[in-house]
Amino acid sequence: xxxxxxxxxxxxxxxxxxVKAYKNGILADSGMIAHGRGEAFDYLIGExxxxxxxxxxxxxxxxxxxxxxxxxxxxxxTAALVAEEIVELSEVLDAKIExxxxxxxxxxxxxxxxxxxxxxxSDIYGTDTTNLKFIxxxxxxxxxxxxxxxxxxxxxxxxxxxxxRAEILVQSGKNIITIDLNPLSRTSKMSSISIMDNIVRxxxxxxxxxxxxxxxxxxTLKNILINFNNEKNLxxxxxxxxxxx
Ligand code: PTJ
Numbered sequence: 001x002x003x004x005x006x007x008x009x010x011x012x013x014x015x016x017x018x019v020k021a022y023k024n025g026i027l028a029d030s031g032m033i034a035h036g037r038g039e040a041f042d043y044l045i046g047e048x049x050x051x052x053x054x055x056x057x058x059x060x061x062x063x064x065x066x067x068x069x070x071x072x073x074x075x076x077x078t079a080a081l082v083a084e085e086i087v088e089l090s091e092v093l094d095a096k097i098e099x100x101x102x103x104x105x106x107x108x109x110x111x112x113x114x115x116x117x118x119x120x121x122s123d124i125y126g127t128d129t130t131n132l133k134f135i136x137x138x139x140x141x142x143x144x145x146x147x148x149x150x151x152x153x154x155x156x157x158x159x160x161x162x163x164x165r166a167e168i169l170v171q172s173g174k175n176i177i178t179i180d181l182n183p184l185s186r187t188s189k190m191s192s193i194s195i196m197d198n199i200v201r202x203x204x205x206x207x208x209x210x211x212x213x214x215x216x217x218x219x220t221l222k223n224i225l226i227n228f229n230n231e232k233n234l235x236x237x238x239x240x241x242x243x244x245x
Contacts, residue, residue, distance in 0.1 A: 021080030028103035041181035052236035061209035067155035070095035085203035098125035104141035125149035
């Protein structure tokens with residue numbers, strides 16, 4: 001039990017969720033290391049969403065709303081931290097949810113599927129091993145893609161990746177949106193839109209942004225994208241990392 005007045009309450013709460021997800025077979029053991037790396041970057045940005053991350057979130061919402069077949073890719077860490085928000089976002093955007101794991105096992109797929117169903121999801125892609133395609137050029141199990149989901153998608157949200165997939169997906173003509181606290185990661189550098197923020201802050205903001213941009217015209221959405229430059233924005237994000245004594 002974490003005391004609510006603990007100065008690091010929010011951070012400890014997230015750790016608790018991560019450990020619990022590991023014990024329940026949702027998280028890969030490496031997922032705990034990944035979370036720790038994320039925590040370190042979050043510390044350095046003051047644990048708040050920067051103006052550049054807000055810009056990237058707006059561009060991400062516009063891209064997802066303009067998409068013909070948007071897919072939200074879910075791994076262990078995403079399911080552990082923001083399962084409800086992923087389901088809500090998929091409803092707002094009419095987007096598919098697909099489980100895609102680096103450390104893929106049938107047990108973990110089933111455990112994550114259960115979490116997503118518990119959070120309200122009905123259709124979940126990527127679970128039927130007999131009905132998966134493979135994306136050329138990716139050596140890890142993350143190459144798997146369901147035919148109607150990631151394989152056919154024009155826009156894919158890939159939070160907390162480790163870089164082997166984003167580049168190939170971009171090369172195959174897809175728009176890739178990532179959420180990664182590390183602005184120097186391969187995923188952040190290779191993606192079409194990189195949101196350098198904690199996924200637990202980004203998802204509610206992305207839901208709200210999508211709800212408000214849904215009322216806008218396609219031209220307005222396209223103009224948001226014309227005025228967004230991911231490389232420039234990522235450089236601005238990097239500047240928000242401050243080492244204070
Ligand atoms: O569930 P699986 O099998 O697909 O495995 C998932 C992990 C995350 C273990 C795997 O993709 C991996 O090893 O990823 P990496 O290489 O550790 O990269 C994860 C990135 O996510 C790192 O750059 C972290 O800084 C970042 N990160 C960690 N926690 C958060 C985060 N970014 C946003 N929000 C977080 N809460």
